[in-house]
Amino acid sequence: MSIIQNIRDKAAWLVFIIIALSLLGFLLMDSVSGARGRGIFGGNQTSLGSVNGQEIDYVEFQKRLQLQENQLQQQGYPINEMMRQNIQEQVWNQFIEENVLENEFKKLGLAVSGQELNDILFGDNPPADFRQQFTNENGQYDANKAKQAVDALKKQKNDPMSKNFTEQYLPALANFRLREKYTALLANTYYIPKWMAEKTTAENSQIAAIKFVAVPYNTISDSLPEVKVTDEDITAYISKRKEEFKQEAxxxxxxxxxxxAPTAEDTAAVRTNLENLREEFRNAGDAAQFLTRNNSDVPYFDGYVLKSRLQVPNADTIRDLPDGAVYGPYLDGGNYVVAKMLGKRSLPDSVKCRHILISTQTNTDSVAKARIDSIVGAIRGGASFASMAAQFSEDPGSKDNGGEYDFGSQQMGNLAKEFADFIFYGSTGEKKIVKTDFGYHYIEVLNQKGFEQAYKVAYLSRPILAxxxxxxxxxxxxxxxxxxxxxxxxxxxxxxxxxxxxxxxxxxxxxxxxxxxxxxxxxxxxxxxxxxxxxxxxxxxxxxxxxxxxxxxxxxEGLMSPAKARALVEFQVRNQKKAEVIKKKIGTANTLDAVAAATQQSVLNADSVRFSSPFIPNVGQEPKVIGAAFNKAYQSAVSAPIAGNGAVFVLKTESVSAVSDGGLNADEQRKMMMQQMRQSAGFRAVDALRKAANVKDERAKVL
Structure with missing residues (x-):
């Protein structure tokens, strides 16, 4: 494995694990501890449940969980228990959706060819991660460079990254494309006739002027016996709305x-312990050995950190320390820390270099050294560095690119120390043979940018524990x-x-x-x-x-109990009962003045009630009243009492007219309606398939 492959594994360019899970996560649209009851750990159950009779395997489920965690960790998210629970639910839903969609794909004969996958990877619209990694200096996607990298990866048959690429990433791409095809087919079945769009446009332009009496529910006391809400009332209410009040077990x-938690005495003991080690730490000749011997919670980092990246408590004070001086103990989160300044120097923020690697894993040390010496001699004699890299370098990630790489200072910890030391601490134009655990490199520093003061600091850290x-x-x-x-x-x-x-x-x-x-x-x-x-x-x-x-x-599982639902619906049920009390007060009054007199309210006006809006100015959201305002029957007589959201209304429509507000015409309205329906086609279809699926969830028995 080359030094560059090591970089890939730890941090950067083609983290195919991440990409695969990103795509799998997208299909949703909208790590678990323990192995109870599984295989050798507890029994013979290796299934977490089933979808339409197809079992969900524990091992495959755990693999997905780990991949998803890797994705989030690489993106800098902390993997806490809440995040882990969310991941578990996402992965579970992925299995359900993949199952129900796979059956639909088969029914429709949908498939993705190898050529289609190549078009996705190397065409004009590649995955975002590919575009980001293989964008050249001109800001353009370099499909050839991407193809070379993928070809090199595929040749490494037993490499974990190669397996993840072929077994996870490519299938995820194929599933994503199948989902696109399926959604497109569904979307194209939606159609809005012209007459419907014209009707919608005409209705949305209507405006009414009304007179009304509103009797607020708060005018009726909650203490009245007739508005008391019983469990039977709650049950009747939620039984008519079962979908709204379904609950999981x-x-x-x-x-x-x-x-x-640690007490004040525990905290003081940790601080005292570090205070006792402070002078010994200051006088220690080998900081790394001292930290290891004293079990520091922060491991020794043998490198420099740029001033702008030294983001620790008391950073200004630490930067001002002379070499060999210590500061602390000070609090850093849940730890006490003593910092020791080991050195300062100027360091570039980014480096461009090129190298040729002769591996000591595929060659003996003496053969590798002889080959790199011969290559260096040829280059010094006038041979092209790029052509020598293409012909002899054993780093597949760079040999076809002249051996070139760009590194940021934050990547130093991911590089072999000897490699990183030379390109960051050396000078532009400097060339040297450098040996690492991966073999012999001939390296040239091409450019260094963004020089800044950097600091090497050792941290003796102890957690505050009970x-x-x-x-x-x-x-x-x-x-x-x-x-x-x-x-x-x-x-x-x-x-x-x-x-x-x-x-x-x-x-x-x-x-x-x-x-x-x-x-x-x-x-x-x-x-x-x-x-x-x-x-x-x-x-x-x-x-x-x-x-x-x-x-x-x-x-x-099923319908909520009255006791549980009461907090959610008692207010609405009580208002329904109050509406009946108010209606009795109104009695047979058949004019607005009579209704106002019977209820001790006033006759009010609203001259800009719009059919397209659920709001009445100065009243609030009252869709039932809006609908009644455009009922022709109420232009000649007052309405029956209407139980609204905040009051009981009786109204009479004075006039209805059409007002153009510069909105969409019928054709534009039709296009917009079709677009909205088509955009939701995929989600609506998958949601319906999920609800219809026979899902058996037995995760609680295994995880």
Missing amino acids: SRSISYISFSA SQQTENTASGAANQFAGESRNAKSFDENANKKNLTKLIAQEIKANDIMIPGLGSSRQLVRWVNEASIGEVSEPFNIEDKYIVAVLTEINK
Whole structure:
């Protein structure tokens, strides 16, 4: 493996893992710990469930999770438990959608040829990652360079990156193209007739002037017996709207948290420890060895960091330290740190170089050295560096490009130290044979830009952790509470007696990895989904606390219970009852003045009610009233009482007219409507297929 291949693996150009998962993630449109019940770890179950009878394999699922995590890490996102749970749901949905779409692709005979894949990679509209990596100095996509890189990668049959490219990236590209074809077919089936567009345009231009009486719901007291909302009322309401009030199976708990976070004494002990090491650190001749010997939480970096990139607490103070001086201890996040200045120098922000590599992995050391010496002799004798690189270099990533590379200073840590030291610390025009773990390089520094002061700093860092005594105190308190509280009643009594704060976690689902407010808590989630109502847990150690929980609620999949739905719908149901009270007040009044007198309200005017808008000026969003305003029957008589969002309305339409506001004409309206329908075609189709699919989710039994 060449030095440049090492760079690829750690950081840069063709992270095909990332690209593959980016494409797979796109198909959605809108790592899990443990191996319970799987293979040699617990049983024979290797399936996480099925979609339309097709099983979802544990190993393949975990592979996708890891790839997705790699993608996000490469993009700089922290992989915390919330992120991991989101990734798990995304990957699960990917498997579902791939299954349902694969069947549709087969029915329609859709396929992607090898030539199509080449057109995608090397055509006028390549993937964004390809375009970004293989854009030349003129800002144009270099398809030839991209093809050379891909051809070189494919030749490395046993290389993990080559496998990821052929087994993950290319299939993802093919799936993406199939999705495009499928969506295009669906989109082209949508059609808006001209008469419909003309009707929509005509209706949207209408404006009405109305007189009305509004009787607000807040004029009726909530304490009236006739507006009391019962569970039966809630059930009747949600039963008519089952799709809106469907729920997943979930559970709820109450819990007590016993803190095991570092105390002030623990924090002081870490600081004192570093203070005692400060002078020894200052006098240490080998900083790297000292940090290793003293178990520094921050490893030694044998390199310089540009002033603009030295982004640590107290950076200004650290930069001003003389060589050999130390500063600290100071706080950096959850650590105490002592910094030691090791050196300063000017360093370029970017370097352009070229090299020829003769590998010591495919040649003996003596043969490699002899070959590089011969190549150097030929170049000094007038041979072209680029032609020698193309003929002899064993770095496939650069041999066809004259051996050239551009590196930024932030990539120094990803390069072999000897290689990085020469191109960044050497001078423009300098040439040298450099040996690394990969072989012998003949390197020339072509250009260096953006010189800036840089610093080499060693950091002795210790995390602020809870002492054993702190851990024992928290654990002991949690175990005592759990031992005394073996049911819901004693749990509540003991919490009150000990003046402990009882917290609540609701709607915990079987596949959750974490519980909001608690962090990574998969073990607790498993207990929650196996416990009975009123059962109290043993203490769970979650991050810096011990948790004792009691199961308080089990919500089955299906329609919400009245108790759960009440908070969501009680207001609407009460307003419905108030509307009936108001209608009785209105009685048989058949003029606006009579309605106003019966309800002690005023007759109001609205002279700019638009058919195309759900809002009434100075009233609010009242779509039912808008619709009634354009009812011809109400131009000659007052309307029946209308139960709106904020009041009961009775109205009479004074006039209806058409006003052009410079909006879309019928043809433009038709094009816009068709475009909107076609844009949503893919999502609507996949959503319908997902709902119709027979999905069996057994992740909670395995993960």
